[in-house]
Amino acid sequence: MSLLRLAGYDNPFFARHTCRNAVVVCQDFRFVEQYLAFLKARYCLEAGDYNLIAVPGPVKDLVLAKYSGIVHRAINISVACHQVENVFLSTHIDCAAEGGSAAFDSPEKEMDFCDKRLHEGREILHSMFPSVKVICHLIGESDFFVLHN
Numbered sequence: 001m002s003l004l005r006l007a008g009y010d011n012p013f014f015a016r017h018t019c020r021n022a023v024v025v026c027q028d029f030r031f032v033e034q035y036l037a038f039l040k041a042r043y044c045l046e047a048g049d050y051n052l053i054a055v056p057g058p059v060k061d062l063v064l065a066k067y068s069g070i071v072h073r074a075i076n077i078s079v080a081c082h083q084v085e086n087v088f089l090s091t092h093i094d095c096a097a098e099g100g101s102a103a104f105d106s107p108e109k110e111m112d113f114c115d116k117r118l119h120e121g122r123e124i125l126h127s128m129f130p131s132v133k134v135i136c137h138l139i140g141e142s143d144f145f146v147l148h149n
């Protein structure tokens, strides 16, 4: 065996096999920590009660790749193996996976595009996982927006 033990650590979650939430966020370092802090404050999200799915442009992956995408596969495992009940689905402005803000003529057009993406992503998740509650957010430069209809 070529593995050399470096350190031990306390893992209070290891014996559990379920959690209530999955958090889907772009891997972009500018937004991950802020989004998790927002979810913890706003939705009482707790450590050990969510699967973190952080990939580039996750809603784009979900909308364009559907069943073959990494986001679908990650959520499928979250639901099937960890009995996740809620999915927090997010996108953000200036996402490189979508071409960045420069790909849009105006901030309003980028917001509209993100709104449409989130609607599409939510519909896909509803059709794939009808029992799961989907809460969608757009992460702005310094604001969080929720998809409300």
Ligand SMILES: [Zn+2]
Pocket: 026, 027, 028, 056, 057, 092, 094, 095, 096, 097
């Ligand atoms: Zn991104």
